[in-house]
Amino acid sequence: MVIFLFKFIEQVKRIKKSYVIAHFHEWLTGVGLVMIRLRNYDCGLIFTTHATLLGRYLCAGSADFYNNLSHFNLDKEAGDRQIYHRYCIERAAASCAHVFTTVSQITGIEAEYLLNKKPDILTPNGLNVQTFAALHEFQNLHAQNKEKLNAFIHILTPNGLNIRLYRRKPRSIWSLDPIIISHERISNFVQGHFLG
Numbered sequence: 001m002v003i004f005l006f007k008f009i010e011q012v013k014r015i016k017k018s019y020v021i022a023h024f025h026e027w028l029t030g031v032g033l034v035m036i037r038l039r040n041y042d043c044g045l046i047f048t049t050h051a052t053l054l055g056r057y058l059c060a061g062s063a064d065f066y067n068n069l070s071h072f073n074l075d076k077e078a079g080d081r082q083i084y085h086r087y088c089i090e091r092a093a094a095s096c097a098h099v100f101t102t103v104s105q106i107t108g109i110e111a112e113y114l115l116n117k118k119p120d121i122l123t124p125n126g127l128n129v130q131t132f133a134a135l136h137e138f139q140n141l142h143a144q145n146k147e148k149l150n151a152f153i154h155i156l157t158p159n160g161l162n163i164r165l166y167r168r169k170p171r172s173i174w175s176l177d178p179i180i181i182s183h184e185r186i187s188n189f190v191q192g193h194f195l196g
Contacts, residue, residue: 005022020042023046025048026050045099046097046101047094047100048103048123049103052114058072070113072113074087090115094111095116103123108122
């Protein structure tokens with residue numbers, strides 16, 4: 001994955017005013033994020049966790065989790081559960097990311113104690129379907145956004161991904177709906193978060 005991203009960055013950098021942002025979810029992707037950071041590739045790195053690995057194990061073990069967050073011996077707890085190496089990968093990924101996100105305030109508190117990193121941004125997990133007046137409205141929006149996502153993925157991997165629902169191939173990422181993808185919005189995000 002690291003080699004793929006490096007080659008991708010080389011190609012994208014030929015386009016003026018282009019930025020590469022790599023978004024990693026959960027500890028399983030953490031090694032890639034850490035390696036990219038260590039090799040100083042020219043891209044922004046985002047790491048998102050939906051729940052910390054150690055937190056999942058502690059909760060499954062019936063620990064009084066939220067009342068004892070500040071009292072756990074993290075290395076010992078991870079070692080006792082034989083997840084020390086995975087815990088270290090997750091902690092390193094959160095630490096090495098340019099932007100660290102979690103999906104809720106409670107997960108942010110968990111990450112602050114267990115990963116020693118406060119999230120930069122909270123990105124709510126899921127959709128509030130109650131805001132849609134009718135179920136069919138929600139279903140229509142879901143179908144439209146799914147098509148946009150498939151088109152975006154197809155641009156990134158035109159020969160490597162078989163998307164059955166794919167209907168048309170846009171000429172470039174910028175031909176997608178400007179509300180979803182706009183060069184100005186991406187540039188502003190990158191400048192604000194990665195370029196200072």
